Amino acid sequence: MVQLGGRLLKGYRGGHVVIRFALGGCTNRPFFRIVAAHSRRARDGKYLEQLGCLDPLPNAHGERVAGLNLERLRHWLGCGAQLSRPAEKLLGLAGFLPLHPMTVTGAERLRRRRRAQEAAAPPADGSPGPGGAA
DSSP states (O other): OOOOOOHHHHSSEEEEEEEEEEEEEEEEEEEEEEEEEESSSOSOOOOOOEEEEEEESTTTTTTOOOEEEHHHHHHHHHTOOEHHHHHHHHHHTTTTSSSOOOHHHHHHHHHHHHHHHHHHHTTTSOOOOSSSOO
């Protein structure tokens, strides 16, 4: 049986492995790393392994770019790693996991709000509405 020394064991006491975002970049230009880290580590602190990256700002084509190492994600999830909510939402949108329920709920709320705004706003071209005749 292998026994870990006191110094090695101190780093692993309490907590578990979490897959989460680590913030990088600079002011007004965020960049996220998707990492596997111990739950008690700081958000941007040391991590066990980088599993992907995310650029949350849209590029010239209006797309947000994310790169994921799905093989290593599968490995860490198989080892019992937990997912943070933002990471779970991203993996759902990427098709790796089922969609997070709040993602679906948020999309439905946004759709209803847009319909209500379109119905309440008068036509922009100056013509009378559907029931008004001039």
